[in-house]
Amino acid sequence: MKKTGILLLIIMMIASLFVGCAQKADENLIGVSMPTKSLQRWNQDGANMKTELEKKGYSVELLYAEDSVDQQIKDLENMITKGCKVLVIASIDGEALKGVLDEAGKAGIKVIAYDRLIKGSKYVDYYATFDNYLVGVIQGNYIIEKLGLDKGEKGPFTMEVFGGSPDDNNAYFFNGGAMDTLAPYIESGVLNIKSGQTEMEQIAIQGWKSEGAQARMDNLLTAFYADESVDVVLSPNDSLAQGIVASLRAAGYGTSSNPFPILTGQDCDTTNVKMLIAGEQSMSVFKDTRTLAAKVVDMVEAIMKGTEPPINDTKTYDNGVKIVPSYLCEPVFADVNNYKALLIDSGYYTEDQLK
Known part of the structure; x- marks a missing residue:
């Protein structure tokens, strides 16, 4: 009996170590919800953000909803259940996420709307986009x-x-x-x-x-x-x-x-x-998604450290419930005269990708 009791105690101690590790991982978990893989830009946005967040030491749950609002809601619910501390959301339908954001807000999870404003919810904390x-x-x-x-x-x-x-x-x-x-x-x-x-x-x-x-x-x-x-x-x-x-x-x-x-x-x-x-x-x-991803990483890191995220607009983006503090990156244009300098020389694309 003593051996059995000792064995049970050891098992419980090991289990508690795993639980502790899981909790620690959850404390460092960021959820990134992208709308679809069918458009190239969202693949780049998601990949850039995941890479940059992981460089900073965060765990990242990156999911694509394939243009299904219902799937995006399910993805976000799963992220909330897993204990994500910040949600970065490029919404499919900017007016369809109020319910799931209510859940996030009640759980104390901060929300950054990514390049598409989420409307109708007081739980949209920040917005990152281009002008x-x-x-x-x-x-x-x-x-x-x-x-x-x-x-x-x-x-x-x-x-x-x-x-x-x-x-x-x-x-x-x-x-x-x-x-x-x-x-x-x-x-x-x-x-x-x-x-x-x-x-x-x-x-x-x-x-x-x-x-x-x-x-x-x-x-x-x-x-x-x-x-x-x-x-x-x-x-x-x-x-x-x-x-x-x-x-x-x-x-x-x-x-x-x-x-x-x-x-x-x-x-x-x-x-x-x-x-x-x-x-x-x-x-x-x-719209260089590397720039936007880097700015969102700065915002996430500020939130996780309890400091104020970088914002440069507090007047423009009204989601119907509140003015959402925003960071606006500046876009430029490419045409046949400047695309090489803008897209190839900067490393955004290789020459082979444009053949």
Whole structure:
């Protein structure tokens, strides 16, 4: 009996050591929830953040929800159960996470919204993103400069406008920045939106889907451009630009007599950079995910140390419940003239990735 008792005591001591180790690991655990692996940028965002957090000594639970809101909620619930101390969330639907964030808030877990504002919850502690209004301004200014509107060119030029997913708060900032910048030329008739479609409910593409953009561009070309070419297409991001280019190709654009229109984008996905090089897409706003990931790591570390995370905006991002303290990184644009310096020389891509 004594031997049995001693054996049980040893087993209990060993078990307590494992429990202690598990608790210690939990104290150092960070949850990172990304929306999908189907877009290159989210793979890079997740990988960059995991790498940088692990360099700092944190354990990282990185999960991709594959564009399923229900799956993202389940992922976050699992992270809460595992004892994550901070959640970094790039939301699929910015208005669908209130319930699970209530759970996180009650558990004392801090939440950083990553590049997409989470709305309707008081438990969004911080927001890290790029200056999304500036993204649109950059796209608008690129169009102005390429057409020579700033030098007095009167055109008129035909233009069509696309919007992002209506459940993504960023889509409204992108659109607002571009349309505010282009407004004087639209109002004067120098830029002629033949379809007349400018409201988000008319131009938005659900889920940022390339096929949705392609279908809408097909309809626009059939209805309004049977006898003339479109000169400009304002696309807020690269996934939409891919669909737009597919539609334009099918309609016979890309020849010397019918060149591709000026076409904007965002994210510098490899597919789109190749399209820049081929002359099919004009520009893409570059948001270096390494910069954003590094800033989020700084924010996480400050939270874990009990200090104030770095923020540079306390006025812009209202999630319907509160103004969320934010850090805004500054974007730039890439086109055929500067992509090598911006993307290859910086180590973001290799030359082989763009062949």
